[in-house]
Amino acid sequence: MIYEGKAITVQGLEDGIVELRFDLQGESVNKFNSATLSELQAAVEAIQNNSDVKGVIVTSGKDVFIVGADITEFVNTFKLPEEDLVAGNLEANKIFNAFEDLNVPTVAAINGIALGGGLEMCLAADFRVMAASAKIGLPEVKLGIYPGFGGTVRLPRLIGVDNAIEWICGGTEQRADKALKMGAVDAVVADDKLKEGALDIIKRALSGELDYKAKRQPKLEKIKLNTIEQMMAFETSKGFVAGQAGPNYPAPVEAIKTIQKAANHGREKALEIEAAGFAKLAKTTVAASLVGLFLNDQALKHKAKQYDKQAGDVKLGAVLGAGIMGGGIAYQSAVKGTPILMKDIREEGIQLGLDEASKLLGKRVAKGRMKPEQMAKALNAIRPTMSYGDFKEVDVVVEAVVENPKVKHAVLAEVEGQVRDDAIIASNTSTISITYLAQALKRPENFCGMHFFNPVHMMPLVEVIRGEKSSEKAIATTVAYAKKMGKTPVVVNDCPGFLVNRILFPYFGGFARLINMGADFQRVDKVMEKFGWPMGPAYLMDVVGMDTGHHGRDVMAEGYPDRMADKTKTAVDVMYEANRLGQKTGKGFYAYEMDKKGKPKKVVDPETYELLKPVVLEQREFTDEEILEIMMVPLCLETVRCLEDGIVESAADADMGLIYGIGFPPFRGGALRYIDTIGVAEFVAMADKYAEFGAMYAPTEKLREMAKTGQKFFG
Numbered sequence: 001m002i003y004e005g006k007a008i009t010v011q012g013l014e015d016g017i018v019e020l021r022f023d024l025q026g027e028s029v030n031k032f033n034s035a036t037l038s039e040l041q042a043a044v045e046a047i048q049n050n051s052d053v054k055g056v057i058v059t060s061g062k063d064v065f066i067v068g069a070d071i072t073e074f075v076n077t078f079k080l081p082e083e084d085l086v087a088g089n090l091e092a093n094k095i096f097n098a099f100e101d102l103n104v105p106t107v108a109a110i111n112g113i114a115l116g117g118g119l120e121m122c123l124a125a126d127f128r129v130m131a132a133s134a135k136i137g138l139p140e141v142k143l144g145i146y147p148g149f150g151g152t153v154r155l156p157r158l159i160g161v162d163n164a165i166e167w168i169c170g171g172t173e174q175r176a177d178k179a180l181k182m183g184a185v186d187a188v189v190a191d192d193k194l195k196e197g198a199l200d201i202i203k204r205a206l207s208g209e210l211d212y213k214a215k216r217q218p219k220l221e222k223i224k225l226n227t228i229e230q231m232m233a234f235e236t237s238k239g240f241v242a243g244q245a246g247p248n249y250p251a252p253v254e255a256i257k258t259i260q261k262a263a264n265h266g267r268e269k270a271l272e273i274e275a276a277g278f279a280k281l282a283k284t285t286v287a288a289s290l291v292g293l294f295l296n297d298q299a300l301k302h303k304a305k306q307y308d309k310q311a312g313d314v315k316l317g318a319v320l321g322a323g324i325m326g327g328g329i330a331y332q333s334a335v336k337g338t339p340i341l342m343k344d345i346r347e348e349g350i351q352l353g354l355d356e357a358s359k360l361l362g363k364r365v366a367k368g369r370m371k372p373e374q375m376a377k378a379l380n381a382i383r384p385t386m387s388y389g390d391f392k393e394v395d396v397v398v399e400a401v402v403e404n405p406k407v408k409h410a411v412l413a414e415v416e417g418q419v420r421d422d423a424i425i426a427s428n429t430s431t432i433s434i435t436y437l438a439q440a441l442k443r444p445e446n447f448c449g450m451h452f453f454n455p456v457h458m459m460p461l462v463e464v465i466r467g468e469k470s471s472e473k474a475i476a477t478t479v480a481y482a483k484k485m486g487k488t489p490v491v492v493n494d495c496p497g498f499l500v501n502r503i504l505f506p507y508f509g510g511f512a513r514l515i516n517m518g519a520d521f522q523r524v525d526k527v528m529e530k531f532g533w534p535m536g537p538a539y540l541m542d543v544v545g546m547d548t549g550h551h552g553r554d555v556m557a558e559g560y561p562d563r564m565a566d567k568t569k570t571a572v573d574v575m576y577e578a579n580r581l582g583q584k585t586g587k588g589f590y591a592y593e594m595d596k597k598g599k600p601k602k603v604v605d606p607e608t609y610e611l612l613k614p615v616v617l618e619q620r621e622f623t624d625e626e627i628l629e630i631m632m633v634p635l636c637l638e639t640v641r642c643l644e645d646g647i648v649e650s651a652a653d654a655d656m657g658l659i660y661g662i663g664f665p666p667f668r669g670g671a672l673r674y675i676d677t678i679g680v681a682e683f684v685a686m687a688d689k690y691a692e693f694g695a696m697y698a699p700t701e702k703l704r705e706m707a708k709t710g711q712k713f714f715g
Contacts, residue, residue: 002053003046005039010046016054017202018047023061030062032117032149033070041095047102055202058108058125059195065108065134068116071143074291075715078282085279089148093271096150100124100219105205105212109198110134110185113173120149123158123219126212127205128185129197130176136184137173141245143294144287144667146255148278153270156259157218159183161225161233164259169241169252222270223263234260248532248667251281285677289669292714293659296652296670297488303649304479304489310472311480312424314338318394320411321401322353322384325428328456329398331357332485334381335364341383341390350384357382360457388418396481398450400428403551408432409440416441424477426450426464430501430548431555434467434494444469450478451498452487453661454544461660462487467494490657493647496559497552499654500661502642503671505556505564506634506696508549511537512570513693514630515612518619521571521589522604527627532665537631538589539602541572542582550576563695574611632674633687634696639671640703643713651713672713681707 003010007024020043022030030036047053060066077088099106099121108114108122110130119136122128130136138147138155146152146168156164159182167174176188189197205212218224225233238256245252258277262270281287317333319326322344330353333340344350361378364370370378383390391397397419401411408427415425425447427437438444449465462482466475475491482489492499514524525536533540541549549572557565575581575588582588583600590602622630639654648654655670668674675683683699684707690697699707706712 002050003043005042007036008039008043010043012052013057013199015206016052017199017206018053018056020047020056020058021061022059022066028062029064030060030066030118031068031070032066032121033073036070037092037095040099044095044098044102047104048098053104055104055206056102056106057195057198057202058106058121059198060109060111062112064112064118065110065114066118066121067113068118068139069149071291071294074143074282075295078287078291082279082283085282086275089275089278090271092148093150093275096120096124097267097271100216105202105210107198107201107205109194110136111191111194113137115139115173116147116151117149120147120151120154123154124150126215127187127201127210129187129189129194129201130179130185131191131194132176132188133191134176135173136179137171138168139171139173141169141171141249141251141255142290144249144251144284144290145278145281146251146258146274148274150267150271150274152255152258152274152277153262153267154219155184156223156263157221161223161230161259161263162237165233165237165241165256168255168259169237169245220267222265223259225263230260230263234263248286248665250284250286254281286667289667289673289677292669292673293655293666296656299650299652300488300490300656303491303653304483307476307479307491310476312395312422312473312477314395314477314481314484316340316390316394317481318343318391318397319353320344320397320399320415322349322351323400324352324356325452325454325456326400327353327356328360328454329400329428329452330382331360331378332456332487334378335361336484336486337381338481338484339381339383341385341394343385343388343391345386347386350386354379354382354384388415391415391418392420394419394423396424396426396477398426398428400452403429403432403548405432405436408437412437412447413440416443422446424448424474426474426478428452431497431552433496434465434470438467438469445471446474448474448478449494449498450482451500453500459661460488461500461657462489463498463500463657463661464489464491465494465498466491488656488660490648490653490660492653492657495645495647496555499642499647499657501552502556502559502647503635503638503658504662505553506638507631508537508541508553508572509564509566509696510631510634511541512566512568512572514622514627515571516568516615516617517622518616519622519627521608521612524627524631527624528631530624531628531632532668534663538571541575542588542590542592542602544582545584546572546575546581546588563698568617569615571612571615574615578611580608580611629686630690630693633690636671636675636683637687637697637699637703640675640700643672644700644702676712676714680712681710683707 001011010020013019024030106125107127108125114136138151140146163182179185180188204210241252262273317338318341319329320343322342330340330342342353361375365375434449438447448470451463453459464478479489521538525538528536580587583592586592591605592600595601651672655672658664658670687699
């Protein structure tokens with residue numbers, strides 16, 4: 001043994017060839033934390049000091065190569081002063097440089113995945129051999145940063161500027177065949193031949209057949225493009241990437257600028273440029289939010305995993321009520337491998353559900369994401385029925401009939417008599433209390449909520465709602481089924497609107513108030529879209545449907561009369577009464593025309609302004625900032641209340657619910673992270689400016705206490 005640590009070992013294989021093996025103890029994957037980095041330094045020094053070493057292969061003792069840096073360390077690291085961050089990066093890069101500069105050939109043997117720092121480790125080797133099933137990539141832009149262990153320096157010098165920009169700015173994973181074609185790796189071999197392949201390359205390098213020093217040289221020099229070629233490569237890609245990333249995600253464009261600045265320099269100077277740009281991005285609120293988002297997502301997945309022990313196995317599902325929603329749920333279950341019965345009382349409902357499922361499957365085939373035979377298999381996994389014939393076989397039933405308590409009570413009582421005593425029944429309701437719905441059942445412990453968001457195939461969130469009598473097994477089985485369907489489940493406690501709709505309706509309340517005070521709905525949409533929402537509130541209401549919004553608001557008013565009951569006639573009331581229900585009727589705040597792809601496209605309808613005249617009670621002038629505050633304060637305060645009321649377990653759960661459920665701008669990290677970014681005291685002061693608007697704008701006592709003591713929701 002040449003070197004032995006807790007993450008890395010170096011031992012001899014044959015004829016002076018050694019294996020530098022990553023196998024981080026106590027972890028399921030390899031990652032670059034500070035301990036692994038210092039071990040890499042020691043391992044490289046041990047190799048340097050051993051004159052018997054003739055070549056090095058780098059391997060992993062896990063199912064994956066290295067997943068990247070340890071992101072949990074970013075939170076504290078990114079709080080350091082910028083100059084300390086730069087120094088830290090340059091120190092780390094000395095280690096990779098020392099490995100790259102070894103006076104023997106080196107080969108990285110890539111299995112599973114090599115991402116971020118994992119791929120950067122491979123780039124520092126002279127040769128790379130990749131298992132056929134492996135994937136590589138530099139996903140750092142998804143965290144608001146770019147590669148910091150030499151990725152922006154080595155990759156463009158290996159695969160060319162255009163390809164490197166595509167890989168780094170897209171942050172996507174690349175398959176072995178593409179990596180080989182691009183020149184990012186030197187060979188692709190069968191998974192079980194990886195070590196043999198790496199040894200073969202080392203031996204060929206040692207025999208002189210492969211010139212490892214020539215292979216290494218381009219990575220140490222400037223990029224081989226003249227001034228004109230550089231200008232064309234960098235300027236065109238900057239414009240394109242800026243358009244794709246948008247103004248709220250600076251990392252992709254900064255990555256291009258860094259590669260451009262470093263293009264005419266050798267490795268050492270290029271790495272200094274990379275480190276300076278990396279530190280600048282690490283200090284942004286975007287990076288803080290996106291790193292926080294990643295960690296919240298991990299925490300949420302970990303929580304969902306904890307339920308596995310108590311979950312029943314779901315081999316067959318069922319959905320009651322076909323149509324668009326039922327068809328979407330059936331599609332999602334079938335496409336992820338769980339067969340499902342789809343029951344409706346009407347033939348046309350079943351047809352609508354099947355049409356929805358086949359439309360979604362057809363799109364996957366058209367995009368090449370699915371083979372026609374896979375589509376046929378998924379369609380066959382949806383069994384339409386108008387009777388309860390096979391319901392004794394079902395493990396979980398999702399009730400998705402109309403949002404009417406009486407109808408739901410009747411259907412739930414009926415289905416309970418048709419399923420096994422241990423089957424779980426879940427209601428896909430967006431607003432009706434689960435505890436109330438459970439009153440119709442003899443086995444309320446086997447019942448909970450399973451709220452899908454529309455459109456089901458696109459929205460990642462499922463709220464799993466715990467009623468007063470829901471058992472842990474019911475919750476666990478429903479969480480497991482949601483995960484099986486490829487969804488992210490958030491477990492919430494029962495209350496009107498649950499988590500997401502309870503928070504969304506005060507936001508719509510802010511919008512209604514702005515219209516009453518003379519604001520232009522189009523301007524409000526533009527301000528909120530600029531803030532980062534995928535669509536403004538008027539457009540969102542058109543997509544959700546005025547009838548759904550109208551009904552939801554009534555439920556909220558009844559549930560929270562102190563702050564959500566308002567007798568003032570609103571813009572939504574006017575639209576609802578005029579039967580302008582939004583996209584579903586072709587007219588709402590906007591009118592809708594079909595574009596070339598057959599998708600509804602919004603256009604301005606002058607009639608809207610005529611209809612809105614009676615609800616405009618005064619004419620106030622607003623700045624964009626005031627519009628933003630009037631919209632965001634009630635949403636953020638309701639999120640705070642959900643946390644304080646124990647509707648969710650943690651700030652992370654609340655924020656992830658908003659990001660996955662209603663498209664809260666990810667680069668802002670969620671409502672509670674947004675309050676932290678502004679500062680709790682500053683947020684309370686902002687809310688107090690609108691005290692005249694009543695209870696919806698009033699900070700809670702606990703939030704005022706947090707403001708006084710300087711507390712935060714995160715760390």
